[in-house]
Amino acid sequence: MxxxxxxxxxxxxxxxxxxxxxxxxxxxxxxxxxxxxxxxxxxxxxxxxxxxxxxxxxxxxxxxxDGDLTALDTVPVHQPGSPRRERLLAALRAVRPGETVTYGELAARAGLERAARAAGQACAQNLVAPVVPCHRVLPAAGGKGLKRFGGYYYGPERKEWLLSHEATTR
CATH class of the missing domain: 3.30.160 (Double Stranded RNA Binding Domain)
Structure with a gap:
């Protein structure tokens, strides 16, 4: 159940x-x-x-x-997937509040050099937001307006809010 x-x-x-x-x-x-x-x-x-x-x-x-940015750190999660995906999601969970990484940096942290696309796919398939913080991954190219935040399943406005919350609550 x-x-x-x-x-x-x-x-x-x-x-x-x-x-x-x-x-x-x-x-x-x-x-x-x-x-x-x-x-x-x-x-x-x-x-x-x-x-x-x-x-x-x-x-x-x-x-x-309410502002305790480490409160989600101890929440147990379970997302079955391939060993590669699980490595990427573990590396993603290690990205601290107030910190951002690119997809390439996330792949490198998972020990998967040159696997930025796989990092992007792992973020897209992440079903445990915001505990597994895919909102902390930004595109390397940047952009203007909300596009600078890249994709986020729940919309760039929520991604921006989460990043702002973590930056100002520190």
Whole structure:
């Protein structure tokens, strides 16, 4: 069984999915089902059940949005994938609040030189936002306006907010 709840945050609803004490889904949506259908097939087969609270997982997210930028560091996560993808997501989780990296830098941190595209794919497939902080990855080319933030599944405005929150809360 997968337990699901929706947490209200300063940038909109955040759906959280938990299984066996680990966060398996987190995303800025009011519909946990949107995350459920994107899960790894081994998890997607499990029933989704709504709950009002996920205990420590909920508290950690609330603390993060209240300014404790390290509150998400101890949240257990589970995202099944290839060893390469798991290495990239582990390297991504090690990017500290207030810090940003490029896709190439993320690949290098994972020991996968010249795998910037794979780093981009791992970010695109990340289902545990903001705990696995794909919002901290920026394109090397930069850009103007919101384009300087690059892609983010939940929109560049949310990515900008998260980066600003982490920069000003430090």
């Amino acid at each position: 997968i337990k699901a709840m929706v947490l209200e945050t300063p940038i909109g609803p955040l759906a959280l999915l938990e299984h066996d004490g680990a966060l398996i889904g987190g995303g800025f949506t009011a519909d946990p089902g949107e995350l459920h259908v994107r899960l790894h097939p081994s998890l997607r087969a499990l029933e989704l059940t709504a709950t009002g609270d996920l205990g420590d997982l909920s508290k950690a997210h609330l603390a993060y949005f």
